[in-house]
Structures are given as structure tokens and as C-alpha cells.
Amino acid sequence: MTSLTKKQWLRKKRRRKYIKLITVTMLSMVIVFTIVMMFVTVLKNTHNNGYTVLDFLQPSRIIAKPGITEKFLTPNEYSRPQTPLAEVNSIVIHYTANPGTGAESNRNYFENLRINKVTYASSHLIIGLEGEIIQCVPLDEISFASNDRNNDTISIECCHPDATGKFNDKTYNSLIALTAWLCCQYDLGRDDIIRHYDVSGKLCPLYYVEYEDAWEAFKDDVMSYIDDNAVEN
Numbered sequence: 001m002t003s004l005t006k007k008q009w010l011r012k013k014r015r016r017k018y019i020k021l022i023t024v025t026m027l028s029m030v031i032v033f034t035i036v037m038m039f040v041t042v043l044k045n046t047h048n049n050g051y052t053v054l055d056f057l058q059p060s061r062i063i064a065k066p067g068i069t070e071k072f073l074t075p076n077e078y079s080r081p082q083t084p085l086a087e088v089n090s091i092v093i094h095y096t097a098n099p100g101t102g103a104e105s106n107r108n109y110f111e112n113l114r115i116n117k118v119t120y121a122s123s124h125l126i127i128g129l130e131g132e133i134i135q136c137v138p139l140d141e142i143s144f145a146s147n148d149r150n151n152d153t154i155s156i157e158c159c160h161p162d163a164t165g166k167f168n169d170k171t172y173n174s175l176i177a178l179t180a181w182l183c184c185q186y187d188l189g190r191d192d193i194i195r196h197y198d199v200s201g202k203l204c205p206l207y208y209v210e211y212e213d214a215w216e217a218f219k220d221d222v223m224s225y226i227d228d229n230a231v232e233n
Helices: 006-049 053-057 103-116 147-152 169-185 196-200 206-210 212-229
Strands: 090-095 125-127 133-135 153-158 193-195
Touching: 090 147, 090 169, 090 196, 090 206, 103 125, 103 133, 125 169, 147 153, 147 196, 153 169, 169 212, 193 196, 193 212, 206 212
Parallel strands: 090 153, 090 193, 125 153
Antiparallel strands: 125 133
């Protein structure tokens, strides 16, 4: 057997080292690529299910999703621009300021903005007078509801029977369940439930601006609902 010189032996050792390094690097790249592709696939699926990227960060508590009817607005620049919602830091409560109207008619108002183009407006969700919940915008897109907080909030529009803006029991109970579910989905707390008024000073939702105690009681009811119904994930 031919013996190697020291120089040849060192060259062979370096070659083996390089081959090993290249092999490890390639395997690492394959693993990273596979993980990225799996994550991209998940992100693509979230859009159709109405969830955001943050839903897959595993909330600490889970709660049953209330009944929601998806009636997404037609993509358009006035009410559904399809701008991605990168994060959710608050849930914003609104009222329609249109006494006696239901969830369907308010949803249709947002839909028709693509035609009449009178303003920019929409909401992720609308709760009607019978407690029905209609989703107008996927939760991974912004809605035009909360001024400069559109980019990090989910908005809930609520119908009301009269000019006081006070929600009836059916609307109120659905609002509690929906807000509680969203808080669990995005790991939000009591202080993350806000009014449109807290964003821009607009008197919305009117009843909860005029009656601060009622607003605090609503947030207490949401937290109690979570305590009674949520389970640790």
C-alpha cells in the first residue's frame, strides 16, 4: 500500500472537511426550505378560513367560536381593499348610528360603496338585532372602521333599536361571546377592548361613551364569559 506524504494527508483531510461542511450546509438548507414552504402553505390556507397569521401562534386559552355567517364584501378600494392585517392589538366596538337597521342591511351598505363611492367604510363583523353575526371582511385583512388603528385592530359593528344607541339583549349577548372569542384568539386582555371613541374621539358607540359605567360593565362581562367558558390550550 502506498503511504501518503504529510502534505497529501493534510490535503485529503481538508477535502473531507469541506465535503462534510458542504453536506451539512445543503441538508440545513433543505430543512429550512421545507419549513418555510410548510409555513407558506399554512398562510395561504388562513385567508379562506378567515384567520390571521397570529392564530397559529397558539393562544393560551381557547373558547368556542360563536355562530358567524361569512358574507365577505367584494374586493374594492372603498370597503375591502384586501390590505393585509399584520397584527391584532385591540378589538374595537362600534355602533351603526342607524337605528332599527339590521346586520344584513348594514353589510349591504358597505358592499354598495364599491358602486356609489361616497366614502371609505367597513367593519370586520356586524351583529344584528337578533344577535346574528355577519362577517364582512376576513380577519387577516384591514377594514375601514377605526381611523389610524385600522392596521392593528378588528372591528365589530353593532346594530341598535333606537337613537340611544343601547344594544338590546340579543345583540349584547352576541357581542360578549364574539369579543370573548376574539380576545382568546389573539391573547388580548380587558384593556385591549376599546371603543371607536378611544381611537378618534368620535361618539361611537354612543351609549358606551355617554355611560362609562356601562362600558366598564361590558368589559367585565366579557372577562367573566372567558373565565366561565375558556379552557387552557
